[in-house]
Amino acid sequence: STPARRGSMMKSGVVLALFYALLLTNYATGASSPKLVILWPEDIEEENLDRTFEKIQGASSIHLQGNFDKGTNSSALQHALSSVPDLRHLTIDPFHDLGNGERAQHVTHTRTLVRSLPKPNKLESLKVSGLHVHDQLDVMTLSKAISSCESLRTLHIDPLNVGYRDVQSMDPFFGALAELEGLTDVHFGLFTFGNEEFADALASEGLRRLREAENLPTIRLNTASGNRILTTASEAARRAAILAASRDKRRSGSSQPKEVPAGSKVEQRLADVTVEDRNRIEEDYECGDDDDESDDERDEL
Structure with missing residues (x-):
């Protein structure tokens, strides 16, 4: 072959190599990009489990949408979430869009939160809507759940509904937060069913407890009477x-x-x-x- 032809073939080879390199780069980028999966209660039903397990593999973020508190196979839910090794972000939103701008307002009980946490727990972000803490047992359950999130950096609970009749103290919960060294973003929308005096007491309690943690950021807590900032020691x-x-x-x-x-x-x-x-x-x-x-x-x- 002539030198000109050999040069043309070399150029074609370089272009082809660059093309395949670009394809591989795009494939690698797509494979490593964050994957969000939305799960509904029906996805955890027995007949849908196989398809659900396939859908959530490789997900880094899972959004639980709807009422997972009733009629849900709790063991299947936790087993499904625990099967995702790259899961880092979890959102629990019990509200359900009914259309015409209306939403069904369900609640997230502490037991629902507990069975939604994967094992092992490597979550970096946890966002929960409509969490109900009815009594002191719920406080202890919530505290234990938060303690298992050792890698947590972001925690949003809004609203956080606290029963002022049967909850004597949220100290165990604030104590669990204070022990999470990596926490950098914390926000609560505190709702105490109109008892503003109780909300003030909780804010003061949280401030005293969280001041023991040098690594925690400013904790933002919204209440019906206004916004409060729980300032940590640092x-x-x-x-x-x-x-x-x-x-x-x-x-x-x-x-x-x-x-x-x-x-x-x-x-x-x-x-x-x-x-x-x-x-x-x-x-x-x-x-x-x-x-x-x-x-x-x-x-x-």
């Missing part, structure tokens, strides 16, 4: 350091913040705070120069 220390430095700067008229011991926790907190953070926190917690008592009260919010 965040409280950071905000206190910023406020102290800001007040000292205003009193002295100096642009330099108050000096803190080298290597101290306060110094580390200040080093991690951006200018935007300082301005935002000062605006949120603006106070008088000598109003130290009100500063303490702000840390409790």
Whole structure:
């Protein structure tokens, strides 16, 4: 063959190799991309189990939609979810769209949550709607369930319905949260059936318990009477350091913040705070120069 023909064949070979490489890349990308699967209660019925097991394989995110509390094969549900090794995100939503903008409002009982958690549990995100905590036994059940989620980074429960007549304390639940070292995003929509005094008591209880956890972020808790921020020990220390430095700067008229011991926790907190953070926190917690008592009260919010 002539040199020109050999050159043409080489070019064709290169193009073909690039084409197959592109196909392999696309295939690999598709295989590794997140896979979301939505399951309905009927998917767990005996006659549908085989098809369901096939459908959920390779899923990284599963959304349980509808009322899984009644007439559901609980052992089959947990077995199905446990068969998915890559499952990292689980959403439980008992609400069912009836059409015409209406939704059937079911609830998620703690027992439903427990039997929905895979074993072993490698969840990184857990989102639950309409969770009902009726009594102290439910509190203990919920606490145990959360403790099993050792890899959890995100927890959203909204609404979290707490029975104020039969629930004496949510301390075991908050304690279980405090022990999850990787938790970075926590949100509750607390509903106590109109008993705002009980909601305030729960918020205070959660604040005291969660301050024991240095690694937890700010916990956002929405109630009927407004939004509360449960500030953990690390965040409280950071905000206190910023406020102290800001007040000292205003009193002295100096642009330099108050000096803190080298290597101290306060110094580390200040080093991690951006200018935007300082301005935002000062605006949120603006106070008088000598109003130290009100500063303490702000840390409790």
